Amino acid sequence: MTEASNNTLRKIIHIDMDAFYASVEQRDNPLYQNKPIVVGGSPEGRGGVVATASYEARKFGIRSAMSSKRAQQLCPDAIFVRPRFAAYKEASQKIREIFQRYTDLIEPLSLDEAYLDVTIDKQNIGSAIAIAKLIKQAIKDELQLTASAGVSINKFVAKIASDLNKPDGLTFIAPAQIEAFMEKLPVEKFFGVGKVTAEKMKSMQLFTGADLKKLTEAALKQHFGKVGAFYYQIVRGIDNRAVQPHRETKSLGAEDTFPFDLTDMETMSVELDKIALVVFDRLQRHQLKGRTITLKVKYHDFKQITRNQSFAEPIGDLETIAATAKSLLAASDITDKKIRLLGITLSNFGEFMPKPKNPDHPEQLKLFP
Template structure:
């Protein structure tokens, strides 16, 4: 019989996991560095006419402004919205400061982005008696050394630690104990679960699964029939269970960058130099230690926001920028003549061989935020 009532998680070999998430990171850095922006609605990225919002301050979010939202929509929802160009080198520098703080307490750190990471403090380098005390000390150090706030979640697995960090944002600290874990997820909408994006949440809703309790009531066989390999993960998190380790050696699967243009592009003589520039920015990231990749993907987004992608894989790793440019140009040229003008070009290199630790902790400097697959990956979750 499938277990439907909450049962405390097993106490043997419990891990102590902390999830740290900087609050509205990009926007908060801008407000820190420019006092005139404090307590005002700020959007990082884009502009009033084009592009999308990369990040929004909490003051802007009160008007419904979110990351990946078209700038024109954000301006309409918040007429007083202040657009600020992104300064990714500054954000990277602050991120390195924050990660230096993490490393005082543990070597087991899994960065998710510039502003978010899991820490395993089961056997910390500096023991404060509890994971909660360590999380509180880390938050205080971040505030003192960067002038920014971070939210922290503490629990016995990654899934619940991330839920906990979201629970008291901004500038919050929340703990989910083994006894609380299974019950905590019961009333939460499945769309709030990390790993359940909007499409999956809609599919679950269509099956009558709206909350964690609804999900727990389903058998593993039923979930497998509808969600395939992801079923075991969903079955576990509905019970507050998640065995995934904090992976300090997590390897990035791809690197990509994209640019939204101030004016639409239609002719090949306009697209070609623009695409070469995108390739140059992508290749620059490799100077931080990424060795090579084997698959090039070009993305073309049109003025109606429809997009197409074209990919090509090579037998040997791509080791020269000229080869990346050649393949990217060939892929883009195959899409001509264009059905309508372009507003965005992007290039991604995947099937990466290896990369050093430093590069894994740094995101590429997008002109705007990538369109997130679910709410948890968008910067407005910060």
């Protein structure tokens, strides 16, 4: 099992806010409470993209990165709300302040989730479960928001646990329970297993952790490359990654492999909008801006090209990221080409220096018509 450097089992909490953007909107506007709220672009015109949705909207199958037009089809009564990133960042900062009452070992993954190492906690409470309960209650009392928590001895298991009883859940997976828990876990829940890898695993009759456990480490590496060694460890409940409060990020991006090859620029532009939204959200999480935007294109025959553009000043707004990626794509030779993957990466980071602005100003929201 995972152990800290002093041979003591780590106490790890993963906190994940419940439908964060939508919950902030419902908290701040009583008319939105208990209603299907979609935060993102309007479904009018070409339509925008869903950033997140309230649980009332998720019941209809609405999910993040879905087109707003599709979301409206699934739930005609959905209320579409433009994102207010300043409000979300303010709430996120207050949540971080609550975390800091108990530990300084905090690794933010986004505005709405983080790992906490409470092996040694500031208030000498000693129980990670008790600390998780106190954090959840403070978030509810002070911010009128709910969070779900997962508690275990490593990051991977804690993260999976936080998702088991949403919303407002708390799940503890004890050391003795981890291997049995991992054996029952579907392969698509494993860290690093995307849609393509999950399909490959299922074609090999690998559906659960128990199925993966039957393969040797050498066999997993043969089929899945270096990450196979990670699968071998994690299915046995071994995850030695430490909580990293000061992790250096050298590049940040997102990409998507499509279920069918793309052949027209309009469809590619829509997909780049979705990818740009993911990249933008990750930049917000890490409080970063980059000077270089790189576009990645993979063709149906797996040939790959990259194109990049650099800026004199760091940029991080959604409009520039999407527009630059589209410009780089338009300048590439994609005529009569079938494209299976698109990706956007930012690098060459500078300090995040937000300009004072009205939180409802549309400067960063032009992809949300």
